Amino acid sequence: MKIRNSLTAIGAVTLLTLGTFGGLGSPAAAAGPDDAVSQSTSVDDGRTDTGAAVFAPPSSTDNAERASSSSEHGLARCWNGRTSGRDFFMTCSGTGNKVYLDCTNGGRYKFGTVFYGTWNHRLTCPVGTSAVWGGSWE
Structure with a gap:
């Protein structure tokens, strides 16, 4: 159960990080x-x-x-x-x-x-x- 919770937390952090930095693309991309x-x-x-x-x-x-x-x-x-x-x-x-x-x-x-x-x-x-x-x- 601990491993599953850890993987879920890592996945959530990864998605948040990608979402945050993904919005910093070039104006052309937006x-x-x-x-x-x-x-x-x-x-x-x-x-x-x-x-x-x-x-x-x-x-x-x-x-x-x-x-x-x-x-x-x-x-x-x-x-x-x-x-x-x-x-x-x-x-x-x-x-x-x-x-x-x-x-x-x-x-x-x-x-x-x-x-x-x-x-x-x-x-x-x-x-x-x-x-x-x-x-x-x-």
């Missing part, structure tokens, strides 16, 4: 189906960043620049732009730029992280939509 998510990796030092953004109607006054499939200068130099289903991929290099994603639901998803240096970005549209394009913004 994003809902109506959110867009990002996963970015620094080419310079290998750091990674994840984030989530919610729907916002596109605005013509937001200083956004579309990424190019080759090379483009503006807020940041972004290249290698391509889509694949819900995902948009690009590489950007700049000092103090943010990224955005346009999806087939007519929304522009702006991510709040400010990037310095060269980063590879994977931006993912919400469930039920596809990526149209993306780029950088101030």
Whole structure:
């Protein structure tokens, strides 16, 4: 009986620990189906960043620049732009730029992280939509 009670207590502590630390995951992991998510990796030092953004109607006054499939200068130099289903991929290099994603639901998803240096970005549209394009913004 003592062994059984000990195993039950160990199991309960393990579940509580996993539940407590499981909630400390990245913002992207906590994003809902109506959110867009990002996963970015620094080419310079290998750091990674994840984030989530919610729907916002596109605005013509937001200083956004579309990424190019080759090379483009503006807020940041972004290249290698391509889509694949819900995902948009690009590489950007700049000092103090943010990224955005346009999806087939007519929304522009702006991510709040400010990037310095060269980063590879994977931006993912919400469930039920596809990526149209993306780029950088101030």
